[in-house]
Amino acid sequence: MKKVKGNEVSYAKYGYLFIAPFFIAFLIFQFIPLIQTIYYSFFEYYRSGLKIIGPNPVGFDNYAALFEADFGKYAGNTIIMWVIGFVPQILISLLLAAWFTDIRLRIKGKQFFKVVIYMPNLIMASAFAMLFFALFSDNGPVNSTLISMGIIAKPFRFLSSVWGTRGLVGLMNFLMWFGNTTILLMAAVMGINPSLFEAAELDGCSPRQTFFRVTLPMIRPILIYVLITSMIGGLQMFDVPQILTNGKGTPDRTSMTLIMYLNNHLFSKNYGMAGAVSVILFVIAAVLCLAVYFTLNADDDSKRIRKRDRFKPRKEAING
Amino acid sequence: MDKKPSHARTVIAYIVLIILTFLCLFFFYILIVNATRSHPQIQKGFSFIPGHSFMKNLRSVLNDANIPVISGIKNSLIVSSLSAILATYFSALTAYGLYAYDFKLKKPAFVFIMLILVMPTQVSAMGFINLITKMGMLNTLYPLFLPSIAAPAVFYFMYSYMQSSLPLELVEAARIDGSSEFHTFNRVVIPIMKPALAVQAIFAFVSSWNNYFIPALVISDNSKKTLPILIAALRSADFLKFDMGKVYMLITIAIVPIIIVYIALSKYIVAGVALGGVKE
Numbered sequence: 001m002k003k004v005k006g007n008e009v010s011y012a013k014y015g016y017l018f019i020a021p022f023f024i025a026f027l028i029f030q031f032i033p034l035i036q037t038i039y040y041s042f043f044e045y046y047r048s049g050l051k052i053i054g055p056n057p058v059g060f061d062n063y064a065a066l067f068e069a070d071f072g073k074y075a076g077n078t079i080i081m082w083v084i085g086f087v088p089q090i091l092i093s094l095l096l097a098a099w100f101t102d103i104r105l106r107i108k109g110k111q112f113f114k115v116v117i118y119m120p121n122l123i124m125a126s127a128f129a130m131l132f133f134a135l136f137s138d139n140g141p142v143n144s145t146l147i148s149m150g151i152i153a154k155p156f157r158f159l160s161s162v163w164g165t166r167g168l169v170g171l172m173n174f175l176m177w178f179g180n181t182t183i184l185l186m187a188a189v190m191g192i193n194p195s196l197f198e199a200a201e202l203d204g205c206s207p208r209q210t211f212f213r214v215t216l217p218m219i220r221p222i223l224i225y226v227l228i229t230s231m232i233g234g235l236q237m238f239d240v241p242q243i244l245t246n247g248k249g250t251p252d253r254t255s256m257t258l259i260m261y262l263n264n265h266l267f268s269k270n271y272g273m274a275g276a277v278s279v280i281l282f283v284i285a286a287v288l289c290l291a292v293y294f295t296l297n298a299d300d301d302s303k304r305i306r307k308r309d310r311f312k313p314r315k316e317a318i319n320g
Numbered sequence: 321m322d323k324k325p326s327h328a329r330t331v332i333a334y335i336v337l338i339i340l341t342f343l344c345l346f347f348f349y350i351l352i353v354n355a356t357r358s359h360p361q362i363q364k365g366f367s368f369i370p371g372h373s374f375m376k377n378l379r380s381v382l383n384d385a386n387i388p389v390i391s392g393i394k395n396s397l398i399v400s401s402l403s404a405i406l407a408t409y410f411s412a413l414t415a416y417g418l419y420a421y422d423f424k425l426k427k428p429a430f431v432f433i434m435l436i437l438v439m440p441t442q443v444s445a446m447g448f449i450n451l452i453t454k455m456g457m458l459n460t461l462y463p464l465f466l467p468s469i470a471a472p473a474v475f476y477f478m479y480s481y482m483q484s485s486l487p488l489e490l491v492e493a494a495r496i497d498g499s500s501e502f503h504t505f506n507r508v509v510i511p512i513m514k515p516a517l518a519v520q521a522i523f524a525f526v527s528s529w530n531n532y533f534i535p536a537l538v539i540s541d542n543s544k545k546t547l548p549i550l551i552a553a554l555r556s557a558d559f560l561k562f563d564m565g566k567v568y569m570l571i572t573i574a575i576v577p578i579i580i581v582y583i584a585l586s587k588y589i590v591a592g593v594a595l596g597g598v599k600e
Contacts, residue, residue: 011421014501018417019429021410025469026436033447040446092340099333107333115586116341118593122582123348124530126548127574130555131351134567141350144365175343180593187594207329229438236440239532239548243555259442259533266446266537274446282443292438 034282041275047268054272062276070253071261071277077166077249078257081241082234084170089178090226096178097185098211117179125176125239132168133159133244162254165245169255172240177233181226188222189215225295232288235281238263348579354568362564377565381573384566386557387550388542389573395461396529396546402465403528404521408478410469411520412513415478416505420491437472442533449537459541464534474520477595481516519592522585526578547574 041062045054096117100110107113120128136142136158143155158164192215200210216223238259241249247264249256258281265274354362357371381389418430441448452463486509494504510517532548539545545553551574554567582589 011501012423015417015421015423015426018421018505019414022414022433022470022475023429025410025467028451029448029463029467030436030439030441030444030470033444033451036447036450037444040450095336096340099337105330105333107330107337111587111590113337113341114590115583116344118586118590119348119579119582120344122526122530122578122589124532124548124551124574124578126530126532126551127571128347130551130567131347131571133555134564134571135347135350139363141354141362141365144363148365175347178340179344183590183593232438232440236442238442239530242532243552246556262442262445263533263537266449271446271450278443278446281440285438285440285443289435289437289439293434296434296437 037275037278038282039275040271041279043272043275045272045275046270052269058272062272063280065273066276066280070256071258071280073253074249074256074258074261077253077255078234078237081166081169081173081237081255081257082231084166085173085177086230086234089174089181089230090223092174092178093181093185093226094216096182097189098207098215100182100186101189102207104207114179114183117182119179120175121177121180123176125172126243128172128176129240129243132172136164136168159245160251162251165241165251165255169237169241169244172244173234173237177230181230184222184226185219188219192218221295225292228288228291228295232285232292235259235284235288348575351568351571351575355565355572357565357568359563359565362568373565377563377569380563380566381569387554387570388545389550389570391543392545392547392550393573395544399461399464399535399546400525400528403468404525406465407468407471407474407524408517408521411471411474412478412510412517413505414475415482416509419479419482419486420488433472433475437476439472441467445534445537448534452538457538459539459544461539461544463538464531464546465528468524468528471524474524477520478513478516480595481513486512515588519588519595522581522589523592529578550574 040055042057042059043055044058044061045052045056047053096113099105099107100113134140138155138157138159142158143152146152147155156164158168196214196218197210200214205213236259237257241255241257242260242263245255247260249260258277262274262277262281265271265277349368350366353367353370355377356374357367358373358376361367361371361373381387414433418426448463449458452458457463490508490512491504494508495501499507530548531546532552535546536549536552539549551570554562554570
């Protein structure tokens with residue numbers, strides 16, 4: 001693969017040329033904005049009526065104000081709603097991945113089920129939330145059906161109840177992501193050397209033992225990857241609760257997420273506070289990004305040997 | 321003896337799968353049925369039988385001056401198509417630059433992109449809005465697709481794909497034939513990358529089509545709004561005054577085109593999810 005020394009010099013410039021657009025776009029649309037965001041987080045800079053106040057340097061005042069306000073509460077809301085969606089998501093996905101890849105089960109129509117369970121992931125989250133809002137509103141179809149079936153006497157006000165709202169957000173997140181996770185985990189399970197499963201079967205392992213002793217340890221890297229990327233997704237939770245509660249995080253801001261809070265500051269043009277919220281989110285995201293980087297690298301090392309044919313077998317397995 | 325437990329497990333597996341399938345399809349089925357029913361019918365509750373008000377609902381959505389649906393579809397199509405083209409082409413170009421050439425900053429550039437692979441764009445939104453205001457791009461569609469040139473997740477997919485399916489000997493051969501580097505990329509590399517480009521184009525298109533956070537901050541002009549902003553506007557309007565048939569119809573318009581494309585290309589999309597791992 002090593003090229004002649006003379007060639008390296010003459011072709012290097014194309015390397016720079018080809019990667020330039022990416023880095024220029026990144027610089028303009030993400031890096032400079034990020035630096036500005038961090039910079040203004042140390043300023044008093046907001047709009048009051050038609051007047052712009054600041055920017056006046058205020059040190060860490062914005063951060064102090066943040067923690068005196070309800071930042072902790074919103075962080076808690078975000079975590080709670082993420083957990084409500086993530087726990088069933090990972091459990092169901094593991095179960096489905098194990099079933100789909102178990103040759104003894106011979107499940108028919110795998111391709112159909114995969115197509116169906118992945119579909120909600122492509123749905124516009126804001127439209128999906130609007131749909132749920134219409135279906136679960138006080139006199140919406142869910143309530144009128146429950147009443148006509150005699151299950152409840154008067155409408156259950158899902159969106160006025162703390163756990164009703166959080167539960168709906170969690171349910172939507174679950175529905176949108178469990179298909180995606182299932183497909184990722186399946187690909188990981190199918191990447192395990194089949195002789196391991198054969199050996200387990202010869203040794204008389206039950207399906208349960210095979211799952212806990214062979215499958216789970218072997219797919220640990222991808223499980224960690226799924227966990228961290230899902231946490232980053234949870235950190236970004238916005239569309240669903242924003243539309244469902246009309247940006248208010250009702251009832252009593254118990255479904256207000258961190259990005260909704262950021263969005264409120266951006267809309268009211270309080271750039272100092274928006275900056276401070278962003279910086280904290282950036283620090284959390286940076287830690288998670290590092291974690292993803294290391295899991296992907298560890299993953300690559302273990303797979304380097306069969307890197308060449310990494311794509312082909314999986315593709316066939318999926319189509320088959 | 322050996323067959324029996326397996327048989328019971330198969331039955332349980334099918335029951336769970338059918339429940340999940342029902343959950344996934346039920347809401348969208350109700351959505352489409354309700355889009356064909358009139359307001360009073362919808363108020364009565366669920367029905368599995370479509371109504372006759374499809375055209376009436378469609379007409380009342382299209383004729384509502386407060387919800388510019390036609391221009392919304394147009395704007396969404398423009399932004400999503402351009403995002404998909406920019407993201408796939410420039411990601412492939414970047415991946416090729418790092419895959420096929422040796423240069424001093426190759427390793428740092430690669431590590432850097434891998435580090436920002438899953439960085440949420442929301443964290444720099446404040447500076448982004450500030451910057452595009454200064455650049456005079458506020459309330460235009462440009463800030464919605466230009467940033468797609470730098471799409472780390474798409475890059476990673478392209479790079480992995482090149483590792484598995486683009487032998488460098490091919491590039492050498494093109495060189496010997498006198499093809500220029502840029503020409504080689506467009507005429508030799510791009511055709512080989514077609515399957516990867518197609519899959520990532522779909523993902524980039526869909527994520528841009530569904531994007532709400534940044535567009536809602538950038539666009540305030542009614543004629544430039546994309547579909548998710550229109551949906552949000554519907555939510556913040558006084559809801560009870562609305563004809564529910566109209567509401568369901570607008571949601572249908574936003575969702576159904578994606579579902580149709582998905583069903584047509586589902587084989588490739590599902591395979592793509594398994595390959596990529598990384599997705600925004």
